[in-house]
Amino acid sequence: MESLINNEDFLDSVLNLKKTHLNEGFKDRFNDGFISGKEEGREVGLKQKHGFEIGEELGFYHGFIDIWNPAIKIDPNFISSRVQKNIKQMEELICKYPILDPENVSIEEIMNGLSLKIRAISATMGLRLEHEGYPKASEIKEIEF
Template sequence: MSEQLFDSIVMAEEIFHGEGYKEGYERGAHRGLQEGRRHGAMHGARLCAEVSFYHGFAVMWKCLLQNNKDPRSRKRAKALEVLLCLLENSPLDDPHSERIKEDMDKLRAKFRQVCSMLNVPADFHNFKLGEGTSF
């Protein structure tokens, strides 16, 4: 009986250290998951806004150029078609895809090319959500 009492006193620091580590690890893992989900949702929303902007931009310009028959307009319309094709074929709905970064780089490059052909600024950041809207 006295040996058990003595062992519990001697081992108390080690026992409490182990329990504290376990509790801290569980809390940290839970908090890390919460922060990871929040970061993923925020990053996903930005990516979605960017892709949606590109899609709307391409559809609008395609409609504006569809009645023009000059060679420059046809070339621009062809570039817009390629941009729309890239948008449709990108696996952006799969967050685990390893091609997302590559596909976004291609989309951004094609968008800049189309903007250059149309003589419009290629800065998506001017069109962030909430800026410039009247409602």
């Protein structure tokens, strides 16, 4: 009878060994997946934050175009032809921006071009324009053209 009990214990331990290894393997893979998931989530979050900042900057540039174009239509001599050309080029760069392709290699070139255009326009018109996020009302000074 004792040998029968030992055989059952042995079979139980063999079955439990398989279950124990499955549980340990699951825990190991779960922990590995949790760590890699946190790293991947952090990476995605950083990309989204960067995407938001780029969108904010594009909106900043587009806002100036939305102001300057109607002013030019009302009075074409209001802004010099050189500045008008830069404004048109800014508008073209914004239209070229690949919104649906964040991995596109031309993004940096477009953003640099927009930054250079806004600096050229600002310098020519004697404006101090900078993009540092949302401007506060107390920081906005009267702008004369």
